[in-house]
Amino acid sequence: LRQWKRKSEASKMRALVEEEDEMKAVVHTQNLAMQHDWVVLGEACMPPRLMWKAFLYEWTPELLKFYANALQCTLPDPSNHKRWGLSERDSCPLCCRGASTAAHILAGCSVALRDGRYTWCHDKVLAIIREAISLAIAKVKRSKEVDFKIQFVKSGEKANKSKPKMVPSVINKSGDWKILIDFGNLDSEFPPEVAVSSLCPD
Numbered sequence: 001l002r003q004w005k006r007k008s009e010a011s012k013m014r015a016l017v018e019e020e021d022e023m024k025a026v027v028h029t030q031n032l033a034m035q036h037d038w039v040v041l042g043e044a045c046m047p048p049r050l051m052w053k054a055f056l057y058e059w060t061p062e063l064l065k066f067y068a069n070a071l072q073c074t075l076p077d078p079s080n081h082k083r084w085g086l087s088e089r090d091s092c093p094l095c096c097r098g099a100s101t102a103a104h105i106l107a108g109c110s111v112a113l114r115d116g117r118y119t120w121c122h123d124k125v126l127a128i129i130r131e132a133i134s135l136a137i138a139k140v141k142r143s144k145e146v147d148f149k150i151q152f153v154k155s156g157e158k159a160n161k162s163k164p165k166m167v168p169s170v171i172n173k174s175g176d177w178k179i180l181i182d183f184g185n186l187d188s189e190f191p192p193e194v195a196v197s198s199l200c201p202d
Contacts, residue, residue, distance in 0.1 A: 077100060079099040079100055082099075092111075123183050126183065127183075
């Protein structure tokens with residue numbers, strides 16, 4: 001109050017005008033269809049902490065643009081295309097249920113989930129890992145793994161010819177290996193004798 005009294009009349013008028021402009025901006029934001037959540041919910045709906053180092057040195061302009069549009073729900077999805085007058089329909093072409101928003105496209109379509117579209121890349125990586133492990137198990141069952149070590153010889157000495165030592169493989173210590181991989185919608189339980197966990201393993 002004392003600071004207010006010390007201000008000049010021009011400063012007081014300027015502060016009142018700025019406060020009125022801010023209130024008009026808040027009222028306008030509350031009437032927006034997509035970007036009014038931060039006004040209604042306050043700090044609970046504020047964007048996460050900005051990672052300036054990633055923004056400046058790691059992220060591409062395309063990724064930064066996607067991130068900013070995702071926070072404001074302004075990605076060019078079918079739902080926004082209809083809102084902007086660029087399209088007549090906003091329903092999902094796969095499930096035809098509700099608006100095809102970015103959230104629906106990324107993780108909300110039942111047809112995409114059923115067809116394994118969300119886990120396609122994940123399953124492809126696991127398939128390569130499974131193939132490599134299967135080949136290793138089959139190879140170990142036929143023969144032991146050979147450890148080829150380079151024998152360095154000091155200056156003036158002669159190298160002794162020796163056969164590479166046979167080093168048993170970790171896989172060779174057991175003959176009943178089982179590969180359990182979580183493909184798509186198949187539910188896999190983590191073996192309790194390995195570790196007790198409620199998480200879904202790969």
